[in-house]
Amino acid sequence: MAAQTRLLFATDLHGSSKCFRKFINAAPIYKAHVLVLGGDLAGKAIQTIVHQAGGRWRCRFIGVEYDLEEGPELDALEQLIEDHGYYPYRAEPGEVEALEAAGEFEGMFATLMERRLEAWLTLADARLRPAGTPLFLMLGNDDPVSLRPLLDAAPWGTHAEGKVVMLDDVHEMMSWGYSNITPWHSHREQTEEQLATTLHDLGSKLSDAERAVVNVHVPPFGTQLDEAPVLDKDLRVVQVMGQVKFAPVGSTAVRDFLVEKQPLLGLHGHIHESAGIRRLGRTIAINPGSDYATGALHGALVTLEDGRVKAHQLVRG
Numbered sequence: 001m002a003a004q005t006r007l008l009f010a011t012d013l014h015g016s017s018k019c020f021r022k023f024i025n026a027a028p029i030y031k032a033h034v035l036v037l038g039g040d041l042a043g044k045a046i047q048t049i050v051h052q053a054g055g056r057w058r059c060r061f062i063g064v065e066y067d068l069e070e071g072p073e074l075d076a077l078e079q080l081i082e083d084h085g086y087y088p089y090r091a092e093p094g095e096v097e098a099l100e101a102a103g104e105f106e107g108m109f110a111t112l113m114e115r116r117l118e119a120w121l122t123l124a125d126a127r128l129r130p131a132g133t134p135l136f137l138m139l140g141n142d143d144p145v146s147l148r149p150l151l152d153a154a155p156w157g158t159h160a161e162g163k164v165v166m167l168d169d170v171h172e173m174m175s176w177g178y179s180n181i182t183p184w185h186s187h188r189e190q191t192e193e194q195l196a197t198t199l200h201d202l203g204s205k206l207s208d209a210e211r212a213v214v215n216v217h218v219p220p221f222g223t224q225l226d227e228a229p230v231l232d233k234d235l236r237v238v239q240v241m242g243q244v245k246f247a248p249v250g251s252t253a254v255r256d257f258l259v260e261k262q263p264l265l266g267l268h269g270h271i272h273e274s275a276g277i278r279r280l281g282r283t284i285a286i287n288p289g290s291d292y293a294t295g296a297l298h299g300a301l302v303t304l305e306d307g308r309v310k311a312h313q314l315v316r317g
Contacts, residue, residue: 003305003306004303004304004305004310005033005034005167005168005170005171005303005304005305006030006031006032006033006034006301006302006303006304007032007033007034007035007036007167007213007301007302007303007304008023008026008027008030008032008034008035008036008299008300008301008315009035009036009037009038009215009267009286009288009299009300009301009302010023010036010037010038010288010297010298010299010300011037011038011039011040011140011217011267011268011269011270011288011290012038012039012040012140012269012270012272012289012290012292013037013040013041013085013290013292014040014041014042014043014044014085014142014290014292014293015041015042015043015044015082015085015086015087015113015116015292016043016082016083016084016085016292016293016295017079017082017083017116017119017120018082018083018084018295019085019292019295019296019297020120020123021123022295022297022317023035023037023297023299024123024124024127024128025127026297026299026315026317027127027128027131027133028131030301030315032133032301033133033134033168034133034134034136034167034168035128035133035134035135035136036135036136036137036160036173036213036215036267037135037136037137037138038138038140038177038215038217038267038268038269039138039139039140039141039142039143039177039217039269039270040139040140040141040142040143040217040269040270040290041117041120041137041139041140041143041147042113042116042117042142042143042144042147043085043086043087043113043116044085044086044142045086045087046086046087046088046089046096046108046109046112047059047061047081047086047087047088047089048089048090048091048096049066049074049077049078049088049089049090049091050091050092050093051090051091051092051093052067055069055070056068056069056070057069057070057074057090059077061077061080061081061086062084082116083295084292084293084294084295085292085293087109087112087113087116089108089112110144110146113144113146113147114146114147114150117147117150117151118150121150121151121154121155121156121157122155124154124155124156124157125154125155125156125157128156128157129155129156134157134158134167135156135157135158136157136158136160136165136167136173136175136215137151137154137157137158137159137160138151138159138160138161138175138176138177138215138217139151139161139177139188140177140179140188140217140269140270141177141178141179141182141186141187141188141189141217141218141270142186142187142188143177143187143188144187145187145188160173160175160215161175161176161177162175162176162202163175164202164205164206164212167213167304168304170211170304170306170307171211171212171213171264171304171307172206172207172208172211172212172213173212173213173214173215174202174203174205174206174212174213174214174215175215175216176195176198176199176202176215176216176217177216177217178190178195178198178217178218179217179218179251179270180192180195180218180249180250180251180253182249183231183235184235192251192252192253193253195218195251195253195254196253196256196257199216199253199254199257200257203257203261206261206263208307209261209262209263210261210262210263210264210282210307211263211264211307212261212263212264212265213263213264213265213266213267213304214257214258214261214263214265214266214267214283215267216251216254216257216266216267216268217268217269217270218250218251218254218268218270219250219251219254219266219268219269219270219271219274219285219287220250220251220254220255220258220266220268220280220285221248221249221250221251221252221254221255222248222250222255223248223250223255223278223280223285224248224274224276224278225250225268225271225274225276225278225285225286225287226248226249226250226251226270226271226274226287227246227247227248227249227271227273227274228246228247228248228249228271228273228274229244229245229246229273230244230245230246230247246273249271250268250270250271254266254268255280258280258281258283258285259280259281259283262280262281262282262283263283264282264283264284264304264307264308264309265283265284265285265286265302265304265309265312266280266283266284266285266286267286267300268285268286268287269287269288269289269290270287271287271289272289272290272291272292273289274287274289275287275288275289275298275314276289276314277300277312277314284302284309284312286300286302286312286314288300288314288315289314296316296317297316297317298314298315298316299314299315299316299317300312300313300314300315301313301314301315
């Protein structure tokens with residue numbers, strides 16, 4: 001590994017294949033030595049395309065009505081849906097309702113998630129293995145635990161969650177993808193007390209915390225990397241005089257850990273609206289944000305050199 005290590009970090013792709021392709025293809029563009037993909041890999045919803053009489057297919061997607069014959073146009077629509085992070089599903093009339101009534105819808109959804117992630121891992125293998133570019137990745141709070149075996153068996157790349165790995169000869173990285181408690185009760189959440197215990201246990205495995213990278217999905221509380229819209233009891237966005245009200249929702253356990261250990265770098269995500277770079281003592285904490293639904297890749301490029309952050313910037317593509 002070179003004396004300088006250039007790290008490209010992105011997170012919260014939420015099923016957007018366009019963002020994933022951009023992330024993998026960005027390695028040679030930014031001359032990145034290491035790629036780190038934070039949590040929330042899976043998409044959030046299925047987009048059905050319903051079979052019609054005469055062999056046509058119909059759906060409404062992001063405000064546009066589609067009525068297409070099977071062939072290149074339908075394939076292009078499915079790619080558009082996939083690039084926005086949804087899962088296209090060709091369905092017969094009433095099929096989805098029947099799956100829901102039989103309790104089989106969630107299983108079908110899980111299968112679509114697994115197929116998408118398998119395709120991503122295959123692409124990473126094809127693009128990164130020839131150059132020998134390391135890839136570290138993990139799940140986030142919105143990702144079902146059923147996806148973990150796919151990361152464990154990735155043909156190229158390291159499932160980094162719950163581990164301390166070497167980014168180069170000098171810098172270690174610890175990773176954890178769970179969030180603190182959210183209003184949505186997502187797949188992988190912990191209380192602040194549980195997060196504190198987990199981070200303490202992981203941190204104890206670092207040989208030199210001050211030279212380490214802490215890759216934790218949820219951002220530290222009260223750093224402006226964690227500002228999200230306030231919700232009422234019905235999960236509706238609160239507005240004050242026509243303006244959306246924001247408040248910090250990050251983790252106090254993550255903040256306490258960074259303040260105590262003072263690692264070189266904190267890599268975070270989870271709150272899409274709060275892209276930025278902040279300091280907590282000597283620690284540089286980064287949330288690149290996410291705009292996955294438009295296919296725009298938000299990332300951070302960080303250069304590490306002999307136990308220090310030599311350069312850092314947010315990148316967009």
